[in-house]
Amino acid sequence: MDMLRIVAVPMHKEGRKFVAAFALGTLVLTLVWAPLFWVGLGLTVWCYYFFRDPVRVVPQAPSLVLSPADGIVSLIEEVAPPEDMGLGTSPRTRVSIFMNVFNCHINRAPISGTVREVIYHHGKFLNASLDKASIHNERNSVTIEAEDGTRIGVVQIAGLVARRIVCFVKPGDACAAGERFGLIRFGSRLDVLLPEGVAPRVSVGQTAVAGETILADLSHPSGLLSGRPS
Structure with a gap:
């Protein structure tokens, strides 16, 4: 079996x-x-x-921030979060995960909590691995608030081939870490905006598995912080 x-x-x-x-x-x-x-x-x-949807073994510690997508960690950098996501104005670490057409494209919630914002943006279809894709490409921004008030942003970004972002949640919905919240058809990228002062525990070039790979630990905010790939 x-x-x-x-x-x-x-x-x-x-x-x-x-x-x-x-x-x-x-x-x-x-x-x-x-x-x-x-x-x-x-x-x-x-x-x-x-469109495969494999079963994942989700770590249960509430302080863990999990990868929302399968793929390669393509960018890690400090950025100011979009104003409409309700994450404040202070810079946060953004971890970008690039999915090619062979990766599983089911997107999973990085933390447990309540969905506060779901904001869709029309845009272009540039190569999703590019830094400017976070601003110019078609995307869907989701903000999740944990029970202790910590907020994390996750952004679904369409790419050259992707032409359809699907989101299963809406503001007010409760979600569990590792729970499916959306997908993007045919190649794309997911950005995770960590809380201010929290560094990631992954590095550029690392393979991530949705719902299993630990991006950060909120109980130990210092971690491995990598820059952009050369």
Whole structure:
């Protein structure tokens, strides 16, 4: 049974219509020229794989800030948070996680708490790995407030290929650390804005796993602070 779960990872319901479309396309390609069946089959399997929704083992310590996405830590830097997120004006450490088209794209809450802000911004579709993508790209900003009043921001950012940000939560909703709160279709990036004075415990280039990798520990605010990649 454990091996079956590893091989046959569940798919999120958001992906069903896309897999169905790819499967229909495979049928059409096969009718046009039989060998194209294998091309369509490969694309259909990839689409299923893109929308996979694996079970994650979530650390339970309430002071931990978890990665909201699978991918590579691409940027770590001090920035002033967007005014509309309700995070104040003092600089915070921003940890950016870049997801390619092969990463799992289910986004998970970095902490437990109450959703205070959900703000969608129209924008461009620049390469999500670029620093300016945080300002210019289409994005969705979510602010979560922990029970002790600590606020953390997480921003879903569309990229060159991504064309649809999906968010499952709204202001007033309660969420648990590691709980699914959204997804972005076909390549993108997630930014996490840590509380003022809290340094991350990850470094640029590190692989992050949504709901499992610890980005920071609020009970031990000093951590490994890395700069931008050279």
